[in-house]
Amino acid sequence: xxxxxxxxxxxxxxxxxxxxxxxxxxxxxxxxxxxxxxxxxxxxxxxxxxxxxxxxxxxxxxxxxxxxxxxxxxxxxxxxxxxxxxxxxxxxxxxxxxxxxxxxxxxxxxxxxxxxxxxxxxxxxxxxxxxxxxxxxxxxxxxxxxxxxxxxxxxxxxxxxxxxxxxxxxxxxxxxxxxxxxxxxxxxxxxxxxxxxxxxxxxxxxxxxxxxxxxxxxxxxxxxxxxxxxxxxxxxxxxxxxxxxxxxxxxxxxxxxxxxxxxxxxxxxxxxxxxxxxxxxxxxxxxxxxxxxxxxxxxxxxxxxxxxxxxxxxxxxxxxxxxxxxxxxxxxxxx
Amino acid sequence: xxxxxxxxxxxxxxxxxxxxxxxxxxxxxxxxxxxxxxxxxxxxxxxxxxxxxxxxxxxxxxxxxxxxxxxxxxxxxxxxxxxxxxxxxxxxxxxxxxxxxxxxxxxxxxxxxxxxxxxxxxxxxxxxxxxxxxxxxxxxxxxxxxxxxxxxxxxxxxxxxxxxxxxxxxxxxxxxxxxxxxxxxxxxxxxxxxxxxxxxxxxxxxxxxxxxxxxxxxxxxxxxxxxxxxxxxxxxxxxxxxxxxxxxxxxxxxxxxxxxxxxxxxxxxxxxxxxxxxxxxxxxxxxxxxxxxxxxxxxxxxxxxxxxxxxxxxxxxxxxxxxxxxx
Numbered sequence: 218x219x220x221x222x223x224x225x226x227x228x229x230x231x232x233x234x235x236x237x238x239x240x241x242x243x244x245x246x247x248x249x250x251x252x253x254x255x256x257x258x259x260x261x262x263x264x265x266x267x268x269x270x271x272x273x274x275x276x277x278x279x280x281x282x283x284x285x286x287x288x289x290x291x292x293x294x295x296x297x298x299x300x301x302x303x304x305x306x307x308x309x310x311x312x313x314x315x316x317x318x319x320x321x322x323x324x325x326x327x328x329x330x331x332x333x334x335x336x337x338x339x340x341x342x343x344x345x346x347x348x349x350x351x352x353x354x355x356x357x358x359x360x361x362x363x364x365x366x367x368x369x370x371x372x373x374x375x376x377x378x379x380x381x382x383x384x385x386x387x388x389x390x391x392x393x394x395x396x397x398x399x400x401x402x403x404x405x406x407x408x409x410x411x412x413x414x415x416x417x418x419x420x421x422x423x424x425x426x427x428x429x430x431x432x433x434x435x436x437x438x439x440x441x442x443x444x445x446x447x448x449x450x451x452x453x454x455x456x457x458x459x460x461x462x463x464x465x466x467x468x469x470x471x472x473x474x475x476x477x478x479x480x481x482x483x484x485x486x487x488x489x490x491x492x493x494x495x496x497x498x499x500x501x502x503x504x505x506x507x508x509x510x511x512x513x514x515x516x517x518x519x520x521x522x523x524x525x526x527x528x529x530x531x532x533x534x535x536x537x538x539x540x541x542x543x544x545x546x547x548x549x550x551x552x
Numbered sequence: 553x554x555x556x557x558x559x560x561x562x563x564x565x566x567x568x569x570x571x572x573x574x575x576x577x578x579x580x581x582x583x584x585x586x587x588x589x590x591x592x593x594x595x596x597x598x599x600x601x602x603x604x605x606x607x608x609x610x611x612x613x614x615x616x617x618x619x620x621x622x623x624x625x626x627x628x629x630x631x632x633x634x635x636x637x638x639x640x641x642x643x644x645x646x647x648x649x650x651x652x653x654x655x656x657x658x659x660x661x662x663x664x665x666x667x668x669x670x671x672x673x674x675x676x677x678x679x680x681x682x683x684x685x686x687x688x689x690x691x692x693x694x695x696x697x698x699x700x701x702x703x704x705x706x707x708x709x710x711x712x713x714x715x716x717x718x719x720x721x722x723x724x725x726x727x728x729x730x731x732x733x734x735x736x737x738x739x740x741x742x743x744x745x746x747x748x749x750x751x752x753x754x755x756x757x758x759x760x761x762x763x764x765x766x767x768x769x770x771x772x773x774x775x776x777x778x779x780x781x782x783x784x785x786x787x788x789x790x791x792x793x794x795x796x797x798x799x800x801x802x803x804x805x806x807x808x809x810x811x812x813x814x815x816x817x818x819x820x821x822x823x824x825x826x827x828x829x830x831x832x833x834x835x836x837x838x839x840x841x842x843x844x845x846x847x848x849x850x851x852x853x854x855x856x857x858x859x860x861x862x863x864x865x866x867x868x869x870x871x872x873x874x875x876x877x878x879x
Binding site (some may be wrong): 240280286287290292294295307317326327330366368388389 | 645647650675677679705706710871
């Protein structure tokens with residue numbers, strides 16, 4: 218085991234995959250210079266672990282700022298023998314390639330009756346909460362959950378980042394990885410061995426019996442902290458991190474709510490048609506009889522993200538907000 | 553003009569053009585009778601441009617198509633039965649009845665699929681060329697797109713990356729002069745083939761796209777260049793569709809009747825037939841070829857008609873490679 222940052226874990230997964238399979242290539246804006254820290258040992262070309270030195274430009278290459286073209290080229294390459302990892306840097310940039318994601322990446326296997334396979338991973342980072350303004354703060358994973366044919370991961374710990382990314386690269390289907398930048402510096406124990414975490418299996422971050430708290434991506438650390446706070450007051454919170462949004466581990470969520478009878482869902486995306494909405498509907502449909510309290514969703518409002526720190530702060534669920542919601546559904550008095 | 557093409561190759565070109573013509577004539581009739589559901593766009597009149605390009609490629613080279621793409625897999629050598637079954641929506645269709653006329657794909661002949669979204673499959677072809685280059689395989693890729701797609705931005709993103717990375721890809725613009733009803737020159741600034749110069753790659757225009765050999769020559773030059781590692785080319789082919797934009801559509805106010813008549817006289821099948829006669833091929837031989845193709849089309853229709861429709865459960869397959877199913 219080593220202590221690794223979330224970002225370091227992504228770099229480790231990419232290096233392992235590149236070493237294990239020559240068909241794995243990395244392409245994207247600024248990947249050669251290791252601008253985001255996942256394609257090398259440091260910021261210097263001479264640093265040990267620099268991907269360009271290790272693998273050469275055939276296996277890692279900068280692209281022009283042409284997201285639609287990049288995504289289409291990666292898709293075509295995946296259909297004909299490569300296993301590309303595409304670094305799209307900011308999640309908001311995915312919209313530039315919406316046609317390719319929706320009409321080619323997601324549909325080609327299906328439309329062509331299974332003739333195509335699409336082993337490609339599209340990574341992007343959600344820079345929310347960092348005063349980057351409305352064009353760089355998006356958390357767009359729910360939009361892509363609405364596109365059948367894509368698989369979606371949103372790891373929230375270094376270990377999950379490494380294991381899920383390896384599984385995503387192994388997958389013969391297209392996988393979108395959404396990485397919250399607020400998690401980049403998070404440190405944790407990660408196995409040095411090559412390991413995979415299968416897509417579609419949730420992680421129970423805290424075991425509990427009174428209330429189920431489903432938390433997504435950057436909300437997971439806050440959810441765990443809120444659960445720990447409630448534990449001190451004698452309330453047992455079960456925190457579930459789905460880790461993969463498509464396919465979603467519905468069994469883990471339903472089993473937990475059937476046991477606890479209460480559900481709070483927290484995520485940084487917008488409210489309408491978000492992952493929290495989907496999970497709430499699922500629970501209402503499948504285990505309604507087990508519910509002892511109304512389901513609570515904690516999300517960003519259906520509002521654009523303002524620049525000023527004083528304005529942006531209030532836009533995402535907070536530790537205090539989660540704590541308050543947990544108190545409410547368990548019948549505790551507000552603190 | 554290449555003079556080294558054998559008569560047997562010319563006959564194969566004529567056969568493939570005839571296969572496209574008869575297949576699509578039959579499909580158009582079936583649309584009229586309600587036997588083929590959905591939208592059908594034929595490339596009748598454009599056969600020289602399709603076959604000239606396909607035959608300049610090797611069998612395992614890749615290509616992508618567009619909404620007017622029955623001809624592309626046929627030109628590349630697909631069997632007609634599974635294509636016709638796909639148009640009808642049968643289980644034996646080349647895409648198991650899930651693609652239809654707008655999404656034919658036959659990976660067995662390098663056809664990576666048609667796109668109903670104009671221009672959308674162009675980067676797919678460039679991507680397959682990227683894979684060939686990285687994996688060191690000597691394959692060439694070709695993207696078929698129309699004059700309408702020539703005004704989509706993604707073409708230029710792909711052309712730029714193909715140029716800077718020297719990808720073995722050919723951008724083939726089938727300029728049939730109308731994007732549905734809109735004359736290309738009214739929405740297109742400058743000449744399409746000249747846009748290649750902006751990317752530092754060769755751009756040529758085949759003015760007589762009804763001549764299969766002229767198309768073959770231009771695409772062969774581009775394919776040789778791509779295969780030798782020199783990178784992409786843009787080939788614009790001037791042609792004309794004889795039928796309406798799609799079968800069943802009736803708009804006669806955007807193409808001048810005289811213009812239509814003039815182009816109908818420039819039939820690519822007649823054109824090559826004349827050349828074959830010059831080489832001593834008899835009328836009987838050409839008639840027999842046509843009869844063989846008619847018979848092949850009959851068998852394809854028979855195959856489609858006798859095939860079962862897919863089971864309803866098939867609609868829920870092929871989304872992913874594993875067992876993940878719809879919610």
